[in-house]
Amino acid sequence: MESTAHDFKENVDTALADPNLQDSLAKLKVGFSERRRQAAERLPEFEALRDCARDIKNHALANLDFYLEEFERKVTALGGHVHWAPTAEDARRIIGELCQSMGARTVAKSKSMVAEEIALNEHLEALGIAPIETDLGEYIIQLRHEPPSHIIAPAVHLTKDQVADTFLEHHRKLGFTKRLTERNDLVAEARYVLRQKFLDADVGLTGANFLVAETGSSLLVTNEGNADLSNTLPRMHIVLASVEKVIPTLEDAAVLLRVLARSATGQESSAYTTLNTGPKRAGDLDGPEHYHVVILDNGRSAVLGTEMQDMLRCIRCGACMNHCPVYGAIGGHAYGWVYPGPIGAVLTPQLIGVEEAGNLPNASTFCGRCESVCPVRIPLPSLMRHWREREFERHLTPRAVRQGLALWSFMARRPRLYRRLTTLANRVLALFGRAQGRYQTLPLAGGWTRFRDFPAPPPGGTFHAQWRGRRS
């Protein structure tokens, strides 16, 4: 996917001026967080489970090489194949070749953020292969030629009316000429249109929530069952997953599943939890004849052993963005690439470079709500701060910020000079702000006063000046 992360500020302006988006975000902010809160409250051991989930992922990351190789060994023994893709390009090439080996014309895809990351659809289209998104949200945005705006609810930026218009436009040629207004009718129409595509597909491609080393299984959760059709009907099933998805055992998967759905949607469990363990065996009634797992690195292994490693614990529940007031204000597209919200703000600079995505870790108040709900306790604000440190070290911080900071730190490191200057500033601000008690405009504070008044200090001097006066 082409990044617009560099144009973050322009993206923000667009997002804030989009009434449909703002409508959708208003619902999202209340809905997801309230459901997560209730789900967590219903489970007394939820906080302890978060600790377990964190520990499981930490253990898996500390022994990543071992578990990945173990996973490969198991898949191979089952008659499947594991392909290692160091880069996005490698993954695209491998998948393209696999599809071509089947003479594929269409690929039924179940929602995969890693597929977005490697821009798989564009690559398949260039090869003359039609990727069909089968997750409802993904299907909608595919029709609209839009990227997902949320990692678990890709079309969450759209209103029902927008979806109705999109369906009418694209389904008219299939004989659906009535504009639908009811949610259930829209779902039914999409289901009808998609059913034949599942049957026609030559290859099914899914992501994976977890890769289980113990059994060589890829584990997938959905609420629509589309993944199950994608991976059982076509003759070839390709699983695309990134390296950090591997976990040791099924027991570990059980723990992670208990925090995943609750954190994501507030469900106790997603509607469908599917384990794919190798190709169709002799005697199996259905299943793919060919089973391939493509495991993508794309810069992740470079994070291992660094202060940034914690980001690899992410299980992609979306809770951080559901609770982020910045995401809630601007939505997912403004972040400019595949992963939005707080996890996007730490992951994107790693995957596409901090030069391109430098705004993302800066556009946070460090309110910490993301960390407080993360099921695997990723210290997202600290990771964003680490990115800011790297930007500062590499002189990528905007010049105005650097200069302001340098001036301020010069004074802050000289308490006596600082005291004299603040005494003066306090007097001036108090004097000219006296009649109103506040400023509507203030030199060098346009960022503030464009939207807010600036409170003036009351007369009488700084605290330190008054304290000296009282205690001496």
Added chain:
Amino acid sequence: MVALYQIRIILDKAPLHPIFATANVPVVSQSSSASSPRPRRVALFVTCLVDLFRPAIGFAAVKLLEEAGCTVEVPPLQVCCGQPAYNSGDRATTRAIAAQVVDAFEGYDAVVAPSGSCGGMLSHHYPGLFDDPAMKARAENLANRSYELMAFLVDVMGITKVAAQYDGHVTYHDSCSGLRELGVKEQPRRLLASVGGLRLSEMKSPEVCCGFGGTFCVKYPEISNAMVSEKSADVAATGADTLLAGDLGCLMNMAGKLQREGSAVRVRHVAEVLAGMGDQAAIGEPDLGKR
């Protein structure tokens, strides 16, 4: 090292050690666990915003601490906790400023800030700044005796009520660092419940960030504005005439927005109300009474 050991006991939620109770408690009541009172030497970390824009908060903090039986001192060489540098990625400057703060606040039983943000900086982030073991140990020592004001009064000093009057309908915003780093939630509400004449109505989302975020509010003013606009709507929906919080940065942001929107809601630091100083001009209101 004795004091450090005792503070660790408190952090472990053990019953209060007698040394943390106070002698004479003229207007402030304490929970029964605080017995055999004795004053302690507390340093006030004024914070740069309070010093420059709202000294009354500092004096309210001093009053509350003294009423709780503490001896309050204000180390003169304090400036800022270093967050502007820390959150801009400038670790070297942060470390230099932190070292300055560690020096200035050595030897006090406790360091108290009328801010969860600055308090959290001292108690949660300083130790990680230093590689040098000796400096790290000193930073850890400071971290272990640094507190946000409300948490210090209630959790450490065992204060349960104040003798203040405020005839108003208030709502309370939970500032992020205080809430999520330091667990400041019930303490201010508990003390506010004892204020005569005061009625508190909760916002729908008191725990959602107001959009201040230090330099964030001027680096990304449009996003910050969207956030604070939502906050002001939440405040308005309570029908309260006064908005309280424990961090001046958030208060200035919210006051500035409310006033730009023409709201009549008055904005104050919670310490001002608890210290019986709620009759002064509110944040951003003209103060024509003084010279």
